[in-house]
Amino acid sequence: MVSKRKTLIILILFVIAITGLRLTFLHYQNPPAQPRAAEGVLDLRGWTIPDNRTLTLNGEWEFTPSRFIQPESLSAGSPAASASFIQVPGAWEQAFKESTDSPYRYGTYRLRILMDDNSDETYKLRVNRINHASAFYVNGQLAFQNGLPSENQDPSKTRVNPYSVTLPSGGGTVEIIIHVSGHAGNGGLTESIRFGTEKAVNQLNLLSVGLQVGLCVVFLIHGIYAAMLFLFRVASRGLLYFSLIMLMGMMTVLVADEKLLFVWFPMPYEYHYKIAILSYIAVVAFIPPLFRHMFDAPGKIKKLRWFTVYSACYALFLLISPARYIETSLILLGLGFLFSVIDSGKILIRAFRKNEDVIYVLIGLTALGVNILWTIAEGRFDLEWIHYPFDLAFAVFAFAAFWFKRFFRANAQTKRLADELRRANRQKDDFLVSTSHELRNPLHGILNITHSVLEDPSSPLPDEHRNRLEIQIAVARRMSFMLDDLIDITRLKESTIRLQPGNVHLLPVVNGVADVLRFMLDGKPIALHIDVDGQFPKVRADENRLAQILFNLMHNAIKFTDAGTIAVLAELKHGLAHIHIKDTGIGMDEETRNRIFAPYEQGDSERIKAVGGFGLGLSIAKQLVDLHGGTLDVVSSPGQGSVFTFTLPLAVETDDEASIISSLPFIPDAHSEIAAASVPSDEPERSSKTAAEVPWRSAPRLLIVDDDPVNLRILEDMLCTWHYDVTTAAGASEALAELETAQFDLVISDVMMPHISGYEFTRLARQRFSVSELPILLLTARSRPEDLYAGFRAGANDYAAKPVDAWELKSRIRSLIDLKLSFEERLRMEAAWLQAQIRPHFLFNTMNSIAALGAMDVGRMQRLLETFSHYLRTCFDYRNADKTVAIDRELSLVRSYLYIERERFGERLNVQWELDESLHFLVPPLSIQTLVENAVNHGLLPQARGGTIHIRIASSEQHIEVSVRDDGAGMSESALQQVLEAPPSASMGIGIRNTDRRLRQLYGAGLQLHSTLGEGTTASFKLPKHQWAAEKKNTN
Incomplete structure (x- = not known):
């Protein structure tokens, strides 16, 4: 709740802000210092008329009362016989010396403007308002007529629309004569006439019209959306009043200043006056009921109804009364305004104590009040400026902010209540489900005890007692159905019921x-x-x-x-x-x-x-x-x-169901499977068979992650019985450490673990291993769809709901391990297939080299032929499908390939070796060969000068590093990123990407590529010593 002191500070600052904005606006709109008219002459000779500002024709004008002097009857430079001088703008009543009972007056205004000769400039006059009819003459010619000035009062001949008059170009002397007729009190030239270049006057007119139209659009938009909201929410009558106030406010703007309504729809001045007053009384009448609905204010409805009747009667009086009586009745409008202010003020005072949104209404009323004060000052002190819309716009925005704030608060409250309702409904469902589960146990106990009593042959029961127990069983069964209903309605809401259809x-x-x-x-x-x-x-x-x-x-x-x-x-x-x-x-x-x-x-x-x-x-x-x-x-x-x-x-009937059943794949019985897994057998398990194909591992390795040691022990004992190599971890952190130091075929993780959940552990593991490189099976006690979706989004391959059925768990483990082994097999076969696909141009070029050497050097031909034969035998060797091969075999293939290429390209290809001959280890087949072939074909040979390839194998404390470096063309940073990340292209093939994936699969880290354009490329990888040592031991 905003305090009174804070509210007052906000309103004072707001008044200062909007007043400063208005003064700034007026500063740029006020005319510059200029000469004033004296004795009917405005001398602008020697004075530069600005191109972006307008002047006013203020000062002493020649005025002839009660006569319409025609321009041709006046002599140049001399005043009319009965003329006097009066101030413009100003009242003309004192110029009429003879007294008359008629309030109607007429006369002739005259002004001569003296300017320097300027044949290139066109000047223009802007007349905003002359009450109530006028005829404008320039140099003796009628330039514009607004209504029909007459010596006798005729309301049908009055017009007060703004208009512009273009002066003859060339400067010199311009004579202006204006015939004016109207009422004594507010007739004559009561507002300044603007003068300036045609561009300046047009800009001024366009700005004023644009500001008025913009403000009308603001009123219209807010009125329309309020009306639409009222139609959608019939009970909110406050929106209806707000919409009507916006529309009536738009009318007050349209009849002011530029009088756009009357420009678009010309009509006599009497209707101008009536429409303006009707708009004001409508705004005044709608404000009290608006505030009552805005703040749900209690009060005397009878008083408000009387005020509504009062306003309606005054509006009816305005419609049927002549214009001359309306001005004398404006005190009635003032009384209505006073009542509206008092009643609305009382409502605001009460609302301020309990409604924090009232500050927006106070800001809007402050903006409206400031605008009214400036309007009064404009009339009282004859201030002149174009239409200023911002105060009213701020007022509209403040009221709109109140409605929007209320709407958003109501919407937020509705959402909060809906959330609470959903939460309560969910709690109700959970309570019912929990209660149903709790009631099932004693209910089943009752059923079991009753059945045992009925079926006990040692204690036969009388028929009457037996019937009662049978009724008890039936009642218990009915209660069981009811409990099922409570559970099923929740499952149906969550769409977790799965049918098992049959015939x-x-x-x-x-x-x-x-x-x-x-x-x-x-x-x-x-x-x-x-x-x-x-x-x-x-x-x-x-x-x-x-x-x-x-x-x-x-x-x-x-x-x-x-x-x-x-x-x-x-x-x-x-x-x-x-x-x-x-x-x-x-x-x-x-x-x-x-x-x-x-x-x-x-x-x-x-x-x-x-x-x-x-x-x-x-x-x-x-x-x-x-x-x-x-x-x-x-x-x-x-x-x-x-x-x-x-x-x-209906069920689909078949003639021979047995034939269909016999064609289905055999599914072993769960009990026989588990029993077979726990008893020694001469025939190995399917998963063990698959794992046996891997030369360095005797059984698939499983990592079990659970914070409960009891669950870990149970799973470990069961999986070891099934001939799996099991490693346990008491939490996600320990499991991640195990993944860094060892290789596993499957991870089985509990979901609900402290610190790092199973979902988060899966996400962390997926940062290093893909779903095919390391399958992850989640164990969850919750099988709702949202829980399963969370696991799959984290990267899990599969899930099993607790309590886990042994047959189900065994089947899921087997399928996931088969998935991983098949992925590894695919990588190995892909590498072997790549090497077997010898490019035709390499084969043809080598054969051509052999043929050419046959005519030149038979010894070199024989050595090349032997080397090429060795290269082909190695390429098609079945051991290329193994996970690893001896480094000597891999280097033998590399040497054969480089010997062939050196025979073909001679001095363009240089090779440098840096090998530690004491190292004997295993590497993925075709890994070094792929790097060397890529360096030769894509790094060195595209250059005319060729280059040097450097092959280095070195040992450190923990790793063996293999690197292939060339001084060839090199690659840009973007091209280097695409080598491993983008799909394989025709130029790069898939050998590099396959090697990188196999290294990651085996050692957790892939290729390291570094390249610089024009300097060459280095490709390297590291083998952990502890891992290749174990591989070598298992292989031996």
């Missing part, structure tokens, strides 16, 4: 449901008829859900039927099964039928109190039928019973 016989399901509900018929004269043919075709449905649909509909029929029959019928129609549940119960009216399928909606309230229930059965039945692709409808009338009809698709 279902309808009659057994109907009979089963009827048996469950039959106990409810005890004591009621109701006959339950099942009219379903035993040969009725099978339907395509989820059997459990179909039973739930029938139970809900039949249960509803029994509850609302006191006597009569309840029948279940089935028929075929239009290729669908139509199942009807008919009853002779109380029925429903149309209003109840329209809402009966909504959750928690029930029929007759008195009846509901007697029979109870949640009002969920029909809603669940409707949604389940929709999930089956059917429809559920009801036909009912009060007292006539109801007929519920739902449809189901």
Whole structure:
């Protein structure tokens, strides 16, 4: 809440701001210092008339009262015989010496303007207002006539529209004669006439009109949107009053200054006056009811109604009265204005104490008050300026800000209440689900104990006790169905129910449901008829859900039927099964039928109190039928019973179902699979087989992440039984550290962990490993869609809901490991395939070199042929599909390739070796060869001079570094980035990208590329010593 002191400071600062803005505006609009007219002459000789400012023709004008002197009757330079001099602008009443009872006056104004001769400049006059009719003569010629000046009063001949007059070009002396007729009090030249160049006057006119039109647009826009909001929200009458005030405010602007309304729609002055006063009284009349609705102010409505009647009567008086009586009645307008101010002030004072938005209204009223004060000052002190719109615009914006603030607050409150309602609804659903789950355990205990008592052969029960226990079982089953309803309505809202459709016989399901509900018929004269043919075709449905649909509909029929029959019928129609549940119960009216399928909606309230229930059965039945692709409808009338009809698709019948079943892939039994995994077998597991193909690992490696040591131990024991190499981590941080130092085939992570959740851990792991390089399986206790989506968005490959079924977990682990191994195999085969695809031009050029050497040097030819043969054997070697090969084999391939290229290109290709011969380690096949071939073909050979390739293998404390450097053409920074990031191109191939991906897969880091245009390129990679040492040991 804004305090009074703060409000006062804000309003004072606002007044200072808008007053400063107006004074600044006036400073740039006021005419410069200029000569004044004296004795009917304005001497502008020797004075430069500015091109961007206008002057005023203020001063002493020659005036002849009660005569219209024609220009041709006046001698140049001499005044008329009965003329006198009066100040313009100003009142003309003192110039009329003879007294008369008539308020009507007329006369002739005359002024001569002396200017320097200037044949190139055109000047113009701007007349804003002359009351009430005028004829304007320039150098003896009639230039403009506004109305018809006459010696006798005739309202139909009056006009007060602004107009402009163009003066003859060339300067010199200009004589102006104006015939004026009007009322004694406000007639004559009461406002200044503007004078200046044609450009300056046009700019002034355009600016004034533009400002007025802009302000009208502001009023119109706010009026229209307020009216539209009122139409959309009928109860908010304050918007209607605000819209009317905006439209009436626009009218007050249109009749002021440039009088745009009368320019567009010419009419006598009498209508000008009436429209202006009507606009003001309308604004005054609408403000009090507006404030009452804005602030919900209590008060005497009778007083407001009397003020409304007063304003309407005054408006009617304005419409029917002659113009001469209106001026004397303006005191009535003042009284209405006073009442409006007092009543509105009281409302604002009360609203200020409890409504923080009242500050916007106060700002708007302040702007309006400042504008009124300046308007009074303009008339009182004969101030002259063009239309100033900003005060009124600020007022409109302030009122609009109030409405917008209220709208946004109401919208925010509505959103907050809606969120609270949704949250409460969700809490209600969660409570019901939790309660249902809690009630299930004792309910199932009751059922189990009752069954054990009934089936105990050692203690046979009397028939009466047995019947009572059977009723108890039936009641417990019905309660179980009701608990299922509570759970299912929440699952249906969340769309988590998944049907398991099958081919279902309808009659057994109907009979089963009827048996469950039959106990409810005890004591009621109701006959339950099942009219379903035993040969009725099978339907395509989820059997459990179909039973739930029938139970809900039949249960509803029994509850609302006191006597009569309840029948279940089935028929075929239009290729669908139509199942009807008919009853002779109380029925429903149309209003109840329209809402009966909504959750928690029930029929007759008195009846509901007697029979109870949640009002969920029909809603669940409707949604389940929709999930089956059917429809559920009801036909009912009060007292006539109801007929519920739902449809189901028919099952697809086949002649030889056995042949179809035999063609399906074999799915082993879960129990036999788990048993086989826990017992030693001569036949290895499928996943172990796949892992055995990898030469340096005996079993797939799994990393388990969970903060619960019990869960870790259980999973570790189970997975070790299945012949997996298991590593455990007690949290995400420890798991990330394990990923940095070791390689795993699968990560199994819990979702709910402290500090770093399973989702965040997955995101961090995905920064290094792709979904195919390192599969991640999330274990979650929540299987809602939003939880699963969060895991997949984080980068998980799969999920399993707790408690995890062993067979399901084993299948998911196997599929994910197979995915990773197949990805690794694809990378290796891709590299081998690339090497096997020897480019035709390389083959042809080598053969040509061999042929040429045969005629020149047989010894060199033989050595080249042997080297080429070795190169081909190595390229097609099956070991290229292995993960790693010995460094000696890789270097042998590189040496063969470089020998062939040196024989072809001679001194253009130089090779420098820097090798540590004591190093014996494993590298991915074709990794160095790819780098060397790329350096030769894309770095050195495109240059005419060729170049040198430097191959270096060095050892450090933790790594072995392999680098291939050339002094060739080099690459730009953008081209270097595209080598590994962009899709493969024709020029670069996919060898570099394949090598980079295989290195990342094996060692966690790929190629390092550095290049400079004109200086060459370096490609390198590092092998962790601990890892290649382990690989070498496993290989040996």
